[in-house]
Amino acid sequence: MKKTISKLQGLRLISQIMFLFLMPELFTLIFNQLKKLYSMILKGNFDVISVWPQLLTMSTIFIITIIFGRFFCGWLCTFGAINDFIYIISKKVFKTKFKVDEKVDSILKYLKYVILLFIIVVIWTSGNTAFDSYSPWDAFAQVDNISGAIAEYTGGFILLAIIAIGAAFIERFFCRYLCPLGAVFTILSKARILKIKKLRDKCGPCRICTNNCSMGIKLYEMDKVNSGECINCFKCIAVCPRKNTKVNVLGEDVNPLLPSAIAIAAFTGVNALGGVMNDGMVNHSSNNTAASSSNVNKSEQKKYKDGTYTGVGKGKNPDLKVAVTIKDDKITNVEIVSNNETKGKEALSTIPNKIVDTQSTDVDVVSGATMTSKGIMEAVNDALSQAEIKDVNQKKYNDGIYTGIGQGKNPDLKVAVTVKDDKITNVEIVSNNETKGKEALEVIPKEIIEKQSTDVDAVSGATMTSKGIMMAVKDSLSQATKNN
Known part of the structure; x- marks a missing residue:
């Protein structure tokens, strides 16, 4: 059994490190897709057929959470992994033994719902931009360019520092008390079919499982863990000296490796399929538009009135x-x-x-x-x-495909913008050197086409990449307006 537990925790660590390096933007991507879904519902323009590819990552994670619980938080999330690593290092180096009172812990866990409500009402619903510089996700995305970004995201870096300090003393500090996405997952995971069974009549008085729970759940009070706070880290299984703690799915005890592997494989598989389908849709749209584009229509009229x-x-x-x-x-x-x-x-x-x-x-x-x-x-x-001169016979843009260049996190972010009948019909990322914030490469072009404007919201945690795309599209459109 020890070997199985060791393998389980080892695989979890590998999963966390892998997603930390390969998909560090995953948290931000899901949160932005949730924002997009809310915005479309709010505006009354939600269309399942046309929009589902844009929400595929979020939908997949939500379905996994509803069925199996919060594997995202325990196995895939960058912020969760960093919280774990900070706590482990602090515990080893500083020998920290700080423990939050159970009643205080229970009260503080409601804070993440307050934060989620604040974001939905004050920021998403009203469109308030006053808190843009306070985003810890944006600040985190700029850590490799901190000298250039600290002035723009001062509030965000302060919050990031608070999260790091909290994580050094309290295991999963951010996840327990501050994570708005965690609040959503806590609610979604209530009906999951995967439970952690722990029969109290077979327990001793040790409370080792409770003392080692990453989320501070009072396991000693439960025969089955039904709390939405559980992130499926399975540490309680690893530490139980009586081997009394087991993973249970629909009443049957199963090896914890099985649901873990299913959850990770389901997400990576669907996410990869979504990327292929999205690329195909973009290329198809680009080819169709290119075939229908016409020659440049020139005009001698002025753009502005004196x-x-x-x-x-x-x-x-x-x-x-x-x-x-x-x-x-x-x-x-x-x-x-x-x-x-x-x-x-x-x-x-x-x-x-x-x-x-x-x-x-x-x-x-x-x-x-x-x-x-x-x-x-x-x-x-x-x-x-x-x-602007409002002449119905004067077009703002010439039909055609125009290439523009912008600077995101790195230089030479190139786009191809297709204009037809004075409308932006396609925005294609031709090439880029972005190492982070890649979710913006998918989201921003679609937002620009939808709004017919480069004045769109930056993707949280991918601000510089978002601005680079907008800059490149503006460069393309400036070419489309020449000789107008």
Whole structure:
């Protein structure tokens, strides 16, 4: 039995390390797909047939969780693995023996539901961007570029530090108390068919299983573990001196290796199939659109009317107002009329000059003043939309396929944008050097086509890759507008 347990825990460790290096963005990908699902339901445009490939990863994990429980948390999740590794190292090095009172632990576990509710109501429903810089997932995605990202994600890095400190003293600190996705999984796993059976009449007074439970579940009170907090780490099986703790599926005791292997194989298999199908759909769409694209349609008409136009945007605070002057189809002046910014004021003088110099709102943000910078760009875009000549006979874009380049986490992120009848019909990632945040490569192009705009939400945890794609698409569209 010891050999089986040792093999089980060894395989779990291998699984955690493998997913940590091969799919570090998995947590973020699932959370963003959940956000997309909620957004579509909220807007009333949810279509199962057209959208299911975009939600395949989330759907697969949710189904596995409903049937077998939280294998994702115990075996696949990057954040969970890092929490485990921090705790193990801290325990070995600092000999930490900190224990949370059971009543306090039970109360704190409700905090993750509060966080989930806050994200849904305050951020997803209202579209509030004020908390973008506080995302610990975005901060984690930038750890290899911390010097360049710490100003933009100061709040996120602070939260990440708190999570790391908490993990050093409390096993699975983030998973127990803070994880919003964990709150969803706790609810979903309530009806699972896999249970951990532990008959109390065969137990001694040791409470070793409870003392070793990663999630602090009071196992000594249970004959079967029905708690949604259980992450199927199976440590309670490994430490039981009487071999009284067993995995039970539909009333039958089974080797814990079996459901573990099924859960991991099901996810990796379906996820790989989804990637192949998605690539096929993208290529099919690209080929069809390319075949139907026409020659460039040129026009001599002006894009903007001369005059001064007022636009409004939201920086760190709302009502950032600018006045944009247009002369001979050029931006000749951008003036900040009023603002409520308390920080990042250097952007108020820098960004307008950049926009005039480049004749574009696609300029670099001022480090440490990201939200103010974006607010100015938003306000200028608002003003330019008013200045646009609304001629039904004038097309904004020329039909064709245009290649653009942007910089994500790494340079040379190349896209091919297909335009037909003044609409973006396809965005294809031609090549990239991204090592992290790859979920954005799938999500952002679809969002751009859906909204017919590059002004889409960045994928949490893949912000730089998201912005790189938007930059590359803008570069493509700038070519499509030449000679218009």
